[in-house]
Amino acid sequence: MTWYIIKLIVLLPLVCGLLVGCLYAWRKLEARLPKNQQTRMVQLKETMMLSPGLRLAVIEFEGQKLLVSVSRSGVTLVDKQQ
Secondary structure, eight states, X not given: OHHHHHHHHHHHHHHHHHHHHHHHHHHHHHTTSOOOOTXXXXXXXXXXXXXXXXXXXXXXXXXXXXXXXXETTEEEEEEEEO
């Protein structure tokens, strides 16, 4: 009985940690999965991480390409191309 309790004390936190780690990884990687964007009016063409809190993104909308800066404080239009 003592051996069972020792294994339970060791393995239960390990299994819970693996579960939390898998959920965290799924949440982070889900945004990178390809989606069906052919039928949408707004398409995200490319993103590039500049720093941990700052990202550049190219968005296509009605034939125009928009370069936007995305940060924790909001989204800012950097450039527009016809």
